[in-house]
Every structure is written in structure tokens, then in C-alpha cells.
Amino acid sequence: MNSDGWLQALAGELHRRGLDPDLSRHVVAEAATHLRDSGEPPLQVFGPPATYATAVAESVGAPQPGGGVGVARVAMPVRPPHTPGPxxxxxxxxxxxxxxxxxxxxxxxxxxxxxxxxxxxxxxxxxxxxxxxxxxxxxxxxxxxxxxxxxxxxxxxxxxxxxxxxxxxxxxxxxxxxxxxxxxxxxxxxxxxxxxxxxxxxxxxxxxxxxxxxxxxxxxxxxxxxxxxxxxxxxxxxxxxxxxxxxxxxxxxxxxxxxxxxxxxxxxxxxxxxxxxxxxxxxxxxx
Amino acid sequence: MTKIWTVAELALREVARRRGVLLILLVFPLAFYASRRDEHTGQSIRFVCLGLSWALSTAALFAGSAARGIEPRLRLSGYRAYHLHLGRLLALWTVGAVLSVPYFLLVRFDQDDVRYGAIALIMALTVATAVPFGLALSAILPRELEGTLVLLIVVGLQMVMDPADTAARALPFWFSREIGTYAIDHTDSGYLARGLVHGVTLTLALTALVAIASGIRLRQRRHLRFD
Structure with missing residues (x-):
């Protein structure tokens, strides 16, 4: 799969996972920039489009396909009340x-x-x-x-x-x-x-x-x-x-x-x- | 000193892992030597010194260019500019010294009736001068291609210009021809003295140029202050 095909498939997978269109564009643009700069094959760098889209959706907390509340976010540690340092x-x-x-x-x-x-x-x-x-x-x-x-x-x-x-x-x-x-x-x-x-x-x-x-x-x-x-x-x-x-x-x-x-x-x-x-x-x- | 030695050691390791480059560096002056082996006795010696200077300058140019990416972050990691350029100079001088030994032995056993001490001096000055010359080019010219072209021009001029011409003294390896004449043609010690002064002066000037260029490139910018 060439880069264009991979990016197109990624855009589709992100859309399927209900990601905000602006964010999807950012993710695809970022991946395109990386692929262009590195010259590496997309499957080697990011893996299959569906897998990468799932990882992105989970990390940014997008709604899962089919709706529902199963939002998987990066688990942020509980933080004590913020006291600004110097x-x-x-x-x-x-x-x-x-x-x-x-x-x-x-x-x-x-x-x-x-x-x-x-x-x-x-x-x-x-x-x-x-x-x-x-x-x-x-x-x-x-x-x-x-x-x-x-x-x-x-x-x-x-x-x-x-x-x-x-x-x-x-x-x-x-x-x-x-x-x-x-x-x-x-x-x-x-x-x-x-x-x-x-x-x-x-x-x-x-x-x-x-x-x-x-x-x-x-x-x-x-x-x-x-x-x-x-x-x-x-x-x-x-x-x-x-x-x-x-x-x-x-x-x-x-x-x-x-x-x-x-x-x-x-x-x-x-x-x-x-x-x-x-x-x-x-x-x-x-x- | 720990910082300088660390940079020198790791720069040496980098060079040692470029096996293809090392092989070319080793063979390159030999090709110069062999090309004039059957001609006038001294020409092969003059050419091997020129080959050595070219090979080392090129190696230094590429080593300096390769370091441009990592040096700014090393500067931020606690190194001063002089740690970085002195470490690299030490590493490349070591490579040059190691490379020149077999060529000195070649001349020693392949050539008769020459002043071997003067030949050793030419090679020592060649190593001393070629390394900062290549590093200075890499510091001044940001792209390797430009630096390589300048090296080609300098070495080409070195080969075709009459050493007696005053303008030839501006070339970085003029001392090699001058001391070479003393060593091969057994001329008076004036040739040796002029060559020695030229070689030492050039080495000091080029080393200072590397220090200045490196200091400017890696300077702490005026807008940034650390408390």
C-alpha cells in the first residue's frame, strides 16, 4: 500500500470512529508530513490504518463506532490540587x-x-x-x-x-x-x-x-x-x-x-x- | 578535561565505524604515490603528502558536517563550544597520525637518498594542518558539497601552481612542497625553515578559525538568559 492509499484509508477509519473532522485532518496531515519526511513505508511506521486509527481514537478519547459511552482515554494519574511552583x-x-x-x-x-x-x-x-x-x-x-x-x-x-x-x-x-x-x-x-x-x-x-x-x-x-x-x-x-x-x-x-x-x-x-x-x-x- | 576526552573518544568511535571511509582514506594517498612512482624520485613523495592532506581534509570536512546536528544540543547539555571542537580535533589528529605512519614507512623503505626526518615533519604538519582546514570548511560552509568543491579547488591549485610563485604561499599545504624540496633535492635549510614557519602558522591560524567559527555558531544567544 502506498502512502496516498494508506492516508486515504486512515482518513476513512478515523471518520468511522467518529473523530472530529478537524482533528482527523490534523492527524492525517501529521502522518503525511512524517511519511514524506522519513520516506519510510506507512505500514512499517504506523501499521495498518485501522489499527492506527483505533490507537488515535483511544488516545484522544473519541466516541467509539456505534456511539455509546465506551470512551477509552489515556489514563491520566490523579493529580493533587495544583500548586504552581516557581x-x-x-x-x-x-x-x-x-x-x-x-x-x-x-x-x-x-x-x-x-x-x-x-x-x-x-x-x-x-x-x-x-x-x-x-x-x-x-x-x-x-x-x-x-x-x-x-x-x-x-x-x-x-x-x-x-x-x-x-x-x-x-x-x-x-x-x-x-x-x-x-x-x-x-x-x-x-x-x-x-x-x-x-x-x-x-x-x-x-x-x-x-x-x-x-x-x-x-x-x-x-x-x-x-x-x-x-x-x-x-x-x-x-x-x-x-x-x-x-x-x-x-x-x-x-x-x-x-x-x-x-x-x-x-x-x-x-x-x-x-x-x-x-x-x-x-x-x-x-x- | 573529561568532556573533551569524551567527545574525542566518541568521535574516534564514529570514525572507526565508517569502515568504507577508512578504507578509502587509507588507499587514497597510495593511489597518488603509485601514480608517480616511476617518474622522478621525489614526485611520488610530494604526491603522497598531497594525497594525505586531501584525504584528511575531506574526512574532517565530513566529520564536522555530521556533527552539526548534535552539537547544538550538546551545547545545551552542558558542553562549551571549545569542549566540542577540541575533542573533535583530537580525534581527527589521532586518525591522521595513525594513517600517516604506513606512508612514512613506505617512503622510508621504498625511497633512497632522501631526508627521512624532513619527510616525517611534512607528514606531521600535514596532519596538523589538514584536520583544522577540513573542520574550518565545515564550520564556514554549511553544506558538504560546497566544502568538497572548495577542497577540490584548493588541492587542484596546489598541484598546478608553481611553488615559487608568491600566491602559492596562500595555499594551506605550500609547506609540503617547500620542505619536500629540502628533503628530496637536498637544498639548503632555508626551505625547511620557510616550510616549517608556514606549516606552524597555518596550523595555528586554522585551529583559531575553527575555534572562532565554532564559538560563533554555538554561542549563547543574547535573547536567552539562564538564572
């Missing part, structure tokens, strides 16, 4: 233009310890640009970012060394964070275990599947327990189980007092985050 990330007045086209205009965001902020918006709205500016990888035309503590960043893709094994990545990042080799390996394995991944073994990063490479990326970002985590669509290529594990892990980090910023397309997850930053330009929202 401010960890302060973003003020970020403005960025590419040539003459404004991408971000006076964007503000405050994230406290123990909070998750979701950054949403259409393709090209500047979500990754915003995160790269927060990470200091890109300069804005105006505005400032203040980080109270240490920073971990997980890019949308790349960010790994093709010829190194996963545990060597842990050692490399761990050394920067001041961890000894054994500590870095143990911490990496622990974070990987939370994503249902066993990183031991001699598989070079270039031979990992897209989803597993993203797990590696995520573990690298979390090593050394940084105070602020910036995650740019880290779940690209994750299978259903890992996607659920990913959100569970996010909530654990939040409970541990981390400040997390995550770029996401899956809008029905937004009731499980503390702050939503929508970067969709106003003219598109009113259209």
Missing part, C-alpha cells in the same frame, strides 16, 4: 520574521515548575521556530527568554549521531551534565524503560526505526533531569503503546516539578496540559 521559563515579546513574512509576533509564555505547556498551531505557524528560539538555537528579531535552571531540548528529528550506539549517546550527553559513565547509562536505561524501550545492544542510531530514534532523542533531552524540557513533537513515529507511555512520562515529569513545553497537533490532549499557546495566526482563526 517560574522556570519566561518568554516575552518574541517576534520572528523570515524575510518579510512574520512568523511569530510578540509571543509570551510563562511556564512554572510542575506545569505542561502545549504549543499548537497549523503547519508553518512557527511552533518549531518558537521552541528553537526558547532553546537559544535561533535568534528572534525581538523579545527575550529567561530560563531559571537547566534546559533539555528534544528536536523534531535529527539530534543524534548516526554511528553511535544508544548507550554511547547517554554517555556523551551525561558527560556534559556531569554524570559519570555508569550513572549516565543507568539514567538513560531508566528513562528508556519508561517508554518501553530496551536500549542495550549494539545497534547504531542510523539503524534504529524512526520511532525508536525519537525515543533516544527524548531520553537524551531528559538526561541529567533538566528543570525545563522543550519537546518538539517528540512522538513522531511512536506506536500506540509508546504514545501512551510518552504522555504518562510527561505527567510523571510534571509531578516531579519539571516545566515542560511540548509542541503537539493532537488537540484533544489539551485538557491534560496546564497552558496552551496557540500560534495559529489570527487571520486563519477568523477564516
Amino acid at each position: 517560574v522556570r521559563l519566561e518568554v516575552r515579546g518574541i517576534t520572528k520574521r523570515y524575510r518579510r513574512r512574520p512568523v511569530l509576533t510578540s509571543v509570551d509564555l510563562t511556564v512554572r515548575a510542575g506545569e505542561i505547556a502545549a504549543v499548537v498551531g497549523a503547519n508553518g505557524a512557527g511552533k518549531s521556530t518558537f521552541l528553537r528560539i526558547c532553546a537559544g538555537l535561533l535568534s528572534p528579531d525581538a523579545g527575550r527568554v529567561r530560563v531559571h535552571g537547566t534546559l533539555g531540548y528534544c528536536p523534531q528529528s535529527g539530534g543524534t549521531a548516526d554511528f553511535l550506539y544508544p548507550e554511547e549517546h547517554f554517555v556523551l550527553v551525561g558527560a556534559g551534565r556531569g554524570l559519570h559513565r555508569a550513572e549516565a547509562r543507568a539514567a538513560g536505561r531508566a528513562h528508556a524503560g519508561a517508554l518501553d524501550w530496551e536500549p542495550a545492544g549494539r545497534t547504531q542510531a542510523r539503524h534504529l526505526s524512526g520511532g525508536t530514534r525519537q525515543k533516544l532523542n527524548l531520553v537524551m533531552a531528559a538526561l541529567g533531569e533538566p528543570d525545563v524540557l522543550l519537546l518538539d513533537e517528540p512522538y513522531q513515529g511512536f506506536d500506540r503503546g509508546t504514545y501512551l507511555d510518552f504522555w504518562q512520562q510527561l505527567w510523571r515529569w510534571r509531578a516531579d516539578g519539571r516545566a515542560i513545553v511540548v509542541v503537539t497537533h493532537l488537540l484533544n490532549q489539551l485538557d491534560r496540559v496546564d497552558t496552551v499557546l496557540d500560534l495559529t495566526p489570527a487571520r486563519e482563526m477568523s477564516a
